[in-house]
Amino acid sequence: MLFDRIEQRYATMSKRQQQVADFIKNQPQVFINSSSRELEQKIGVSAATIVRFVKILGYSGMEEMRVYVAQQIQHEEHSIELKINQEDTAELLEMKMIQLYRDSVESLKETLDSDSLEKACALLRSANRIYLLGVGTSGLIAYDLYHRLNRYGKTTFYNTDAHMSLGFTQQSTAQDVIVAISYSGLTEEVVVGAEAAQIRDTPVISILSNTESPLAKATDIQLVIPQTEHLVRLAAVASRIHSTLVTDILFSGVIKENISNIQNASLKTGELVSKLKRK
Numbered sequence: 001m002l003f004d005r006i007e008q009r010y011a012t013m014s015k016r017q018q019q020v021a022d023f024i025k026n027q028p029q030v031f032i033n034s035s036s037r038e039l040e041q042k043i044g045v046s047a048a049t050i051v052r053f054v055k056i057l058g059y060s061g062m063e064e065m066r067v068y069v070a071q072q073i074q075h076e077e078h079s080i081e082l083k084i085n086q087e088d089t090a091e092l093l094e095m096k097m098i099q100l101y102r103d104s105v106e107s108l109k110e111t112l113d114s115d116s117l118e119k120a121c122a123l124l125r126s127a128n129r130i131y132l133l134g135v136g137t138s139g140l141i142a143y144d145l146y147h148r149l150n151r152y153g154k155t156t157f158y159n160t161d162a163h164m165s166l167g168f169t170q171q172s173t174a175q176d177v178i179v180a181i182s183y184s185g186l187t188e189e190v191v192v193g194a195e196a197a198q199i200r201d202t203p204v205i206s207i208l209s210n211t212e213s214p215l216a217k218a219t220d221i222q223l224v225i226p227q228t229e230h231l232v233r234l235a236a237v238a239s240r241i242h243s244t245l246v247t248d249i250l251f252s253g254v255i256k257e258n259i260s261n262i263q264n265a266s267l268k269t270g271e272l273v274s275k276l277k278r279k
């Protein structure tokens with residue numbers, strides 16, 4: 001959402017741009033209803049500063065910005081506080097989680113670049129082998145993607161033991177791909193693997209939120225997810241949702257070009273597994 005985008009970039013703004021950001025967050029309706037000249041007086045900055053602020057956030061101009069501010073107001077009016085409380089009923093928890101998933105989908109649109117996503121999917125489709133890196137929650141996401149890709153006939157390597165996963169990646173070549181997952185971009189086991197891969201000319205795709213992190217610097221294609229650490233609510237869940245959504249898109253992008261062969265591979269796997277079921 002708009003306010004999340006402002007929060008993510010707030011520290012990099014000039015003091016005058018931060019004045020504009022604070023005004024929008026505190027008086028969004030006034031921002032919508034005021035002309036550029038009126039905003040100059042109310043905020044205490046020049047029209048040029050307001051325009052630069054709008055451009056920094058990626059909007060084409062004031063009119064587009066007003067539309068997004070209006071959407072943010074509407075969202076806030078219908079939102080509930082995404083914080084788990086001891087007295088929450090099951091129904092309220094359901095509402096909170098549904099809203100969290102909805103918000104996560106919307107906020108991912110703000111950070112995920114479609115061109116980078118397209119390049120990542122193409123790279124994965126053409127790869128001889130795919131190696132996955134991830135620890136903790138990111139490791140669970142990597143493990144899920146590992147099983148799905150292998151099930152549908154794409155040779156993929158991952159182990160829940162980070163040292164084993166690093167060992168696998170040492171076999172990677174320029175014809176393979178490494179997918180490195182780390183919300184912070186600081187996870188040493190992931191960064192080390194990505195840096196070593198680049199020495200071997202193995203392309204690295206990363207899923208991360210910090211574009212200035214060590215992992216980002218060791219990456220060929222960055223798939224950026226929103227930064228949620230500033231939200232003292234359900235941030236850990238949100239980051240997991242974002243990373244899972246990205247891996248879902250990558251998985252779909254890999255299998256879509258070869259559906260018939262992939263379906264056959266899935267059927268064979270299903271037939272084999274069915275032999276293990278009790279009758």
